[in-house]
Structures are given as C-alpha cells and as structure tokens.
Amino acid sequence: MSFDPITISLLLAAAVRLSAPMLLASLGELISERAGVLNIGLEGLMLFGAFGSVLGLQESNVPMIGLLSGALWGLGAAAILALAVALLRADQIVIGIGFNILALGATSLLRQEVLNPSYNAPSLRAISIYRIPVLDHWPIIGRAFFMQSPVFYGAVLLAVVLGLMLKYTRLGLIIRAVGEGAGAADAAGVSVTALRFGAMAFTGLCAGLGGGYLTIVASGGVFVDNMTGGRGYLAVAVVIFSRWRPLWILAASILFGCADALQYQGQAIGLSIPPPLLLMSPFVLALVAWVLMGKGKTGPGEIGLPFLRGQK
Amino acid sequence: MPPDPYLTLTAITKAFTPGHPVLDNVTVAFRRGEIHAILGENGAGKSTLLNILFGMYQPDMGGILLEGREVIHRSPADAIANRIGMVHQHFKLVPTFTVAENLRLAAPPAIRPSLARNADIARLADSFGLSIDPKAIVSTLPLSLQQRVEILKALINKAELVLFDEPTTILNPAEIAAFYKVLRQIAAAGRAVVVVTHHLNEVVDHAQHASVIRRGKLISSGPVAGRAREDFVRDMVGHEVDLSAALDGTGEAPGAVRLSLQNVSVAATPSSSGLRDTSLTLRAGEVVGIAGVEGNGQRELFELVAGALTPDSGTVEAGRSHADGRPRVGLVPEDRHQEGLVLDLPIAVNLLLNKIDEAPYARAGRLNHAAITARAEEMRAASDVRSRNVHVTPRILSGGNQQKIVLARAMNEDADIIAVYQPTRGLDVAASEEILRRLRDAANGGRAVLFISSNLDEIMRISDRIIIFYAGRAVGEVNGRASREEIGALMTGGAAH
Numbered sequence: 001m002s003f004d005p006i007t008i009s010l011l012l013a014a015a016v017r018l019s020a021p022m023l024l025a026s027l028g029e030l031i032s033e034r035a036g037v038l039n040i041g042l043e044g045l046m047l048f049g050a051f052g053s054v055l056g057l058q059e060s061n062v063p064m065i066g067l068l069s070g071a072l073w074g075l076g077a078a079a080i081l082a083l084a085v086a087l088l089r090a091d092q093i094v095i096g097i098g099f100n101i102l103a104l105g106a107t108s109l110l111r112q113e114v115l116n117p118s119y120n121a122p123s124l125r126a127i128s129i130y131r132i133p134v135l136d137h138w139p140i141i142g143r144a145f146f147m148q149s150p151v152f153y154g155a156v157l158l159a160v161v162l163g164l165m166l167k168y169t170r171l172g173l174i175i176r177a178v179g180e181g182a183g184a185a186d187a188a189g190v191s192v193t194a195l196r197f198g199a200m201a202f203t204g205l206c207a208g209l210g211g212g213y214l215t216i217v218a219s220g221g222v223f224v225d226n227m228t229g230g231r232g233y234l235a236v237a238v239v240i241f242s243r244w245r246p247l248w249i250l251a252a253s254i255l256f257g258c259a260d261a262l263q264y265q266g267q268a269i270g271l272s273i274p275p276p277l278l279l280m281s282p283f284v285l286a287l288v289a290w291v292l293m294g295k296g297k298t299g300p301g302e303i304g305l306p307f308l309r310g311q312k
Numbered sequence: 313m314p315p316d317p318y319l320t321l322t323a324i325t326k327a328f329t330p331g332h333p334v335l336d337n338v339t340v341a342f343r344r345g346e347i348h349a350i351l352g353e354n355g356a357g358k359s360t361l362l363n364i365l366f367g368m369y370q371p372d373m374g375g376i377l378l379e380g381r382e383v384i385h386r387s388p389a390d391a392i393a394n395r396i397g398m399v400h401q402h403f404k405l406v407p408t409f410t411v412a413e414n415l416r417l418a419a420p421p422a423i424r425p426s427l428a429r430n431a432d433i434a435r436l437a438d439s440f441g442l443s444i445d446p447k448a449i450v451s452t453l454p455l456s457l458q459q460r461v462e463i464l465k466a467l468i469n470k471a472e473l474v475l476f477d478e479p480t481t482i483l484n485p486a487e488i489a490a491f492y493k494v495l496r497q498i499a500a501a502g503r504a505v506v507v508v509t510h511h512l513n514e515v516v517d518h519a520q521h522a523s524v525i526r527r528g529k530l531i532s533s534g535p536v537a538g539r540a541r542e543d544f545v546r547d548m549v550g551h552e553v554d555l556s557a558a559l560d561g562t563g564e565a566p567g568a569v570r571l572s573l574q575n576v577s578v579a580a581t582p583s584s585s586g587l588r589d590t591s592l593t594l595r596a597g598e599v600v601g602i603a604g605v606e607g608n609g610q611r612e613l614f615e616l617v618a619g620a621l622t623p624d625s626g627t628v629e630a631g632r633s634h635a636d637g638r639p640r641v642g643l644v645p646e647d648r649h650q651e652g653l654v655l656d657l658p659i660a661v662n663l664l665l666n667k668i669d670e671a672p673y674a675r676a677g678r679l680n681h682a683a684i685t686a687r688a689e690e691m692r693a694a695s696d697v698r699s700r701n702v703h704v705t706p707r708i709l710s711g712g713n714q715q716k717i718v719l720a721r722a723m724n725e726d727a728d729i730i731a732v733y734q735p736t737r738g739l740d741v742a743a744s745e746e747i748l749r750r751l752r753d754a755a756n757g758g759r760a761v762l763f764i765s766s767n768l769d770e771i772m773r774i775s776d777r778i779i780i781f782y783a784g785r786a787v788g789e790v791n792g793r794a795s796r797e798e799i800g801a802l803m804t805g806g807a808a809h
C-alpha cells in the first residue's frame with residue numbers, strides 16, 4: 001500500500017468526482033425535508049434522472065442536453081410523487097418506498113424498449129472536466145477540487161446559495177416554517193400544499209441531475225439497471241447526518257465519495273477492505289460524531305406529517 | 313342609526329358530523345369602530361365561527377359579506393388578503409422559531425420593512441405594552457409570553473378586522489389592561505375588533521356590542537350598554553349561575569403537612585427567574601394560592617411538585633410518592649396540548665392515563681377496554697365533557713372541553729395533593745365555577761390543593777392562604793381576605809406594608 005502524494009491526490013479527485021451525485025441529491029432532499037416532507041422516493045427520482053439523461057443523450061448526441069433531460073425527468077417524476085404526498089396527503093414513507101420500486105421496474109423496462117444498447121457516446125470531456133487555471137496545480141487538493149466537472153462546481157455553488165437562502169431570505173423562512181410548524185405557516189397565509197409541492201419538485205430536479213451526472217459524467221453515458229445502487233437512500237441519510245445544513249452536506253458527500261472511490265480504487269493501491277465495509281464506514285463515522293455532539297437540533301419538527309388544516 | 317356593518321356573517325351553518333350542527337344559522341355583523349364580544353359556553357361554536365371567517369373551515373351554508381359584497385375565504389391567505397387578522401385560541405406559532413421570525417413570517421409585505429431589525433420589533437412590542445425579547449425561541453417561553461407573541465402578530469399587521477379568540481386567558485391584570493387599551497385605539501382608528509372571551513368583566517368594561525351563542529345558535533346580539541354580567545350568563549347557559557358563590561373552607565384548622573419544599577433553588581432561564589431558596593408547606597384541608605407575575609418561579613414550583621424537575625438545592629417532600637420517587641399528586645399542567653393530553657389517543661385513555669397500567673384497567677399487561685370505557689364514561693358525565701363518546705380524540709374537542717378532561721384526571725388521581733396551574737384557562741363561567749367548587753370541595757374533604765394562576769380574582773376567592781412569588785421567592789403571605797392592592801404591590805416587588 002502506498003501513500004505517496006500522487007496516489008492520494010488521485011484518490012481524492014475520484015472521491016470528489018463520485019460525491020457529486022450524492023451532493024446534488026442531498027441538497028434536493030434538504031429542501032423537501034426542511035419543508036416537512038421526508039422524501040424517501042429520492043432513490044427513484046435519481047434513477048429516473050439517470051435513465052432520462054441517457055435517453056436525452058442518445059436522442060440529441062449533446063451531453064449537456066442529456067443532463068438537462070435527466071433533470072427534467074427527475075422533475076416530472078417528482079411531480080407525480082408530490083401529487084400523492086403534498087396534494088393527496090398520502091403517507092410519505094409508504095408512497096416513497098413504493099415509488100422507488102416502481103422506478104426500478106419502469107427504468108429497466110424502458111431501457112430494454114427504448115435505449116440503444118450499442119450507442120456510442122460522443123466525447124464527454126467538456127462536461128466531465130473543467131480546469132480552473134492556476135488553482136488546479138495546487139498540490140494534493142488542486143486536482144481534487146479544481147479539475148472537476150462544471151456540474152460539481154455548480155453543486156458546490158448551490159450548497160452555498162441554499163444555505164444563504166434558508167438563513168437570510170423570506171423564501172427560506174417560509175420553507176422552514178412549513179417544516180417546523182405547518183399550522184402556523186398556514187395561518188400566516190402560506191399555502192403549505194403549494195410550497196411542499198414546489199419543494200418536492202426542486203428535489204426532483206436536483207436528484208434527476210444527480211442521476212444524470214452518475215450516467216453521463218461518471219459512467220460514460222451508459223445506463224444499467226439499478227445503477228444508483230442505493231445512493232438515493234444514502235443521500236437521505238446524508239441529510240440527516242448533516243443535520244439539515246448545506247455545508248455539512250457538502251462535507252458528508254465528499255466523505256461518502258471517498259468510500260465510493262476506495263471501493264473502486266482500493267485494490268489498485270493495495271487496500272484490501274471489503275467494499276461493503278467501506279461504504280458503511282462514513283455512517284459509522286457519522287454515528288460517532290453524532291453521539292459525541294450530543295443531542296442538539298433534531299430536525300424539522302413536522303417532518304413526515306401530512307398537513308391537514310383545522311387540527312388544533 | 314348604527315353605521316353599515318363592515319363585515320357580516322350571514323346564516324352560517326356548519327356540521328363536522330352530519331346531523332350535529334356546530335353552528336346553526338348564525339348571523340352576526342361587525343362594525344368599524346366597535347369592539348364586538350362573542351360569548352358562549354365551551355363548545356358553543358365560537359372558535360368555529362371565527363375560523364370559518366378566517367378561512368380555516370368552509371361553512372356548509374351561509375356566506376360572508378364584506379362591505380356588502382360577497383367574499384369567499386378558501387384559506388387563511390384569502391382572509392388575510394381581505395385584511396383580516398386573527399389571534400388563535402391555540403397559538404399558531406412555529407415553536408422552533410424566534411419571536412422575531414414568527415412575527416416576520418406572519419407580516420404582510422407592507423409591514424415587513426418595519427420588522428427588519430430586532431430592535432425595531434422590540435420597540436414596536438413596547439409601544440403596544442407587550443414587551444418581548446425578539447431573539448427568544450418561542451418554545452422556551454412560558455405560555456403567557458407565547459400569548460403575547462400571538463397577539464403581537466395580529467396587532468403589528470394592521471388588519472382592518474382583527475379577530476381575537478380568547479386572547480387574555482393567561483395574561484395578568486396589567487397585561488389585560490394594556491391589551492384592551494390597544495384594542496380601544498384600534499377601534500378608535502375606525503377598524504373593527506372581535507373578541508371571544510369568557511371573562512365577562514372585560515365585556516362589560518370594554519366591548520360595545522356582544523353576541524351570545526348557545527349550542528350553535530345565536531341567542532342574542534346587541535349593544536352592551538345597560539346589560540350586566542348576569543344577563544350574559546343567562547343567555548349563555550340558559551339559566552342563572554351564581555358567580556360569586558362562597559368558596560369557603562370548613563373553618564377548621566388545616567391538618568397534617570402533605571407537601572413541604574425546603575429552601576429549594578432552581579436556576580434561572582431567560583424567561584424565568586427560577587427559584588431562589590424558597591420554602592413552602594401545604595397542609596391537608598387547605599387551598600394555597602400562588603399569585604405572581606408569570607415567570608417569577610411558578611412554573612418551576614409546579615414542576616418540582618410534579619416531580620418533573622429536581623431542585624439544584626433544597627428538598628421536596630411529599631406524604632406519599634410514586635415508586636420512582638415523584639410526589640403523588642393530581643396534576644393539571646398549564647399547557648394542555650403539550651403536557652396535559654395525548655391529543656390523538658381516545659378521550660377514555662386520556663382520562664385514565666395515570667391509572668392505565670393498574671387493575672382493573674390492565675391485567676397481566678392486557679388492557680381491559682370494557683373497564684376503561686365504563687369508568688371513562690362515568691368521569692365524562694361527571695365532568696360534563698361535551699363529546700359524542702369517549703372514543704373520539706381530544707383533538708376535535710373545544711378548548712374548554714379539553715381542559716375538563718385534564719381536570720377530571722387530576723381529581724381522579726389517588727393522591728392527597730392536587731396541584732393546578734391555570735386550571736380554568738379557557739373554561740366558560742359556569743365550568744370555571746364548577747372547577748373552583750370541586751377544588752374547594754376536595755380541600756374541604758381533606759386534600760391539599762396548590763392553586764397557581766394568573767387570575768387573581770379566582771385565587772382570592774378560593775384560597776385560604778395566598779403566597780406571592782416575586783423573582784423566584786415567596787415574598788409575602790396573606791390570608792384569603794387580603795386586598796387586591798396589597799397583593800398587587802407584592803407581585804411587583806413592593807413591600808407588604
């Protein structure tokens with residue numbers, strides 16, 4: 001096993017690269033959860049996004065349009081989910097899990113029916129790597145943070161923007177109010193239903209883009225069944241472990257990315273830890289951190305509860 | 313000739329369960345420049361009426377006329393757009409938000425700039441005589457301060473018609489006076505005010521118009537001038553109620569010590585003084601009233617007695633204790649929603665919550681639902697809880713009826729001590745009298761009653777001894793016949809003599 005700077009730099013770069021789907025999905029989930037919806041359907045949303053992006057890519061041959069198509073597929077799928085959860089007030093967990101199973105079957109079927117198995121993707125380099133001049137030459141972290149896909153930079157920016165939005169803007173105030181006290185928000189004239197619908201749609205957009213990144217940036221434009229492999233569920237956990245704070249989500253996602261990267265590259269550097277153990281490790285870390293931090297904020301007070309007006 | 317109404321509710325009918333109308337053909341008109349009181353027993357339908365006006369519920373029949381034109385309120389947003397504001401009986405506050413965030417959340421666009429800085433909010437609150445710390449997290453505030461926030465929310469928003477659903481239940485006399493002063497200013501500025509209250513003095517002193525609802529029907533609606541408290545009570549209940557019946561003790565000297573707190577101290581919090589080296593004894597057969605401005609140690613006192621808090625120093629000793637060491641006390645906590653009830657479990661379970669693991673309600677770990685239901689039905693009838701049966705949840709009951717459940721359970725506790733905190737909060741006059749009567753009877757029958765309240769009149773009527781709390785200390789003790797002035801001076805930290 002070698003720990004020279006180059007290996008570490010490469011490993012870190014791979015970790016950051018693999019963290020982007022998690023980051024995007026978690027940021028989307030964050031908004032749903034802050035608005036009081038525990039959106040378990042995240043896994044399914046990512047999967048639809050992953051499929052949609054490959055479809056878009058095959059139809060247009062333009063990687064950018066592929067990503068966009070992934071985001072839109074996520075959005076469309078989220079609209080269906082939100083219809084059940086926000087509008088019809090169905091149980092969020094049951095619907096979410098059902099939705100994930102549906103997504104798995106539906107994308108598999110669609111792959112067989114509409115995707116071209118022998119499709120040759122155009123060059124994905126432009127969308128995969130953008131060097132930020134000068135900074136990318138920093139030792140060790142230069143490669144990891146400044147030679148990434150533009151989508152990753154966008155996601156980091158999004159984390160910052162969401163953090164500021166939640167804290168300093170009226171929209172943020174309203175989103176938090178709907179999650180912490182839907183009755184109070186309603187009495188203040190906020191439409192809880194519309195806001196939760198919007199939050200879930202945003203989640204769909206982000207998760208769809210995350211799925212698109214997974215196929216187009218990280219897997220060369222190929223869709224395989226169940227290719228999210230539980231990342232959606234992990235992203236839900238990331239949000240909770242990060243205690244609903246965007247910058248912590250960024251950090252946690254990179255941590256998961258490390259585990260992911262070690263899974264693929266561990267062997268190459270002579271590390272022989274079984275992959276499942278690796279994937280588990282961030283959770284163990286998070287659990288320890290959580291216990292050490294003690295009980296503080298426990299998350300949006302009304303998460304998971306459907307809103308019915310007129311309850312005392 | 314009175315001016316044309318600003319807003320009229322016309323022939324409102326509403327039933328939550330078919331065939332049992334909660335409101336039956338109710339028509340009332342609110343005028344600019346007037347304080348309009350709405351009176352009625354617990355469960356009469358007052359909150360439902362206001363909630364319909366505010367868009368929380370849709371009426372089955374009837375409608376809303378705003379300056380003569382028909383409007384429909386599908387949601388609170390519609391009502392707010394029509395410049396209506398509401399103070400809810402059960403506060404609509406986000407518990408994890410600060411006071412400032414709650415006020416900003418509810419503010420319409422025109423008002424928001426004036427709430428941008430916390431200092432502005434504090435100044436505004438002061439100008440209404442309802443001072444508050446804008447940075448305080450709402451859930452950490454005592455209920456009386458939460459009520460202030462809820463009221464401030466409506467006052468700041470400058471609505472043309474403001475609805476207050478029992479705004480003064482736990483405010484102290486000074487706060488109530490400040491509150492009505494603001495209401496008179498609002499009315500004088502040509503806006504309309506509606507107040508639901510059970511405090512008839514407030515109606516006689518401050519309202520110009522009063523409407524009485526009894527079991528969903530409008531009984532009377534007219535000017536207050538020339539009407540006395542007794543007239544309103546007759547309209548509300550349908551018969552006479554003696555509002556000043558004596559609540560006297562047996563005349564015998566109090567018996568054995570049931571509860572004794574020796575030199576207890578509890579740390580202060582931002583909204584409370586905590587307790588500082590305070591002692592108190594409670595004897596069989598007496599009612600001890602605790603008077604004081606909220607936040608001077610009452611909550612800590614109650615929690616010590618309930619065994620929910622251990623003092624930083626000093627001792628709490630009760631005649632009888634639970635297995636886990638908590639004093640055995642029948643408890644009526646202040647916040648019925650958070651501490652008094654499990655809102656989503658049936659009334660029967662709530663009534664017997666303190667006994668549910670004992671025979672005959674449970675045997676060998678199995679609940680005996682027949683026994684639970686039978687006993688609960690008995691208790692419900694005895695306490696006049698108005699609900700269809702004991703299987704519905706307290707969530708759908710009116711506030712006063714929820715309170716009766718908490719009281720019934722406390723009285724049913726197998727204990728020599730009863731500790732009550734704001735026991736008549738939200739109860740109508742007849743029900744309040746009934747509760748006071750029952751607490752007095754419990755004391756006369758040999759129990760010891762600790763009576764903590766912000767309602768000085770009640771304390772003075774029922775107590776054998778009144779202990780005044782100020783800054784976490786018992787600063788004075790007077791007997792039940794002391795004057796208001798004497799007690800009032802002690803409450804604000806003045807000397808007794």
Ligand SMILES: Nc1ncnc2c1ncn2[C@@H]1O[C@H](COP(=O)(O)OP(=O)(O)OP(=O)(O)O)[C@@H](O)[C@H]1O
Pocket residue numbers: 310311328329334352353354355356357358359360361401698708709710711712713738740
């Ligand atoms: N959401 C609901 N579902 C079913 N019944 C309800 C609901 N809300 C209120 N009720 C019933 O309607 C009746 C009137 O309730 P309301 O809250 O209007 O009474 P109130 O006059 O405000 O009484 P209080 O003085 O105790 O607050 C009560 O019998 C109550 O049980």
Ligand SMILES: [Mg+2]
Pocket residue numbers: 358359360401477710711
């Ligand atoms: Mg009411």
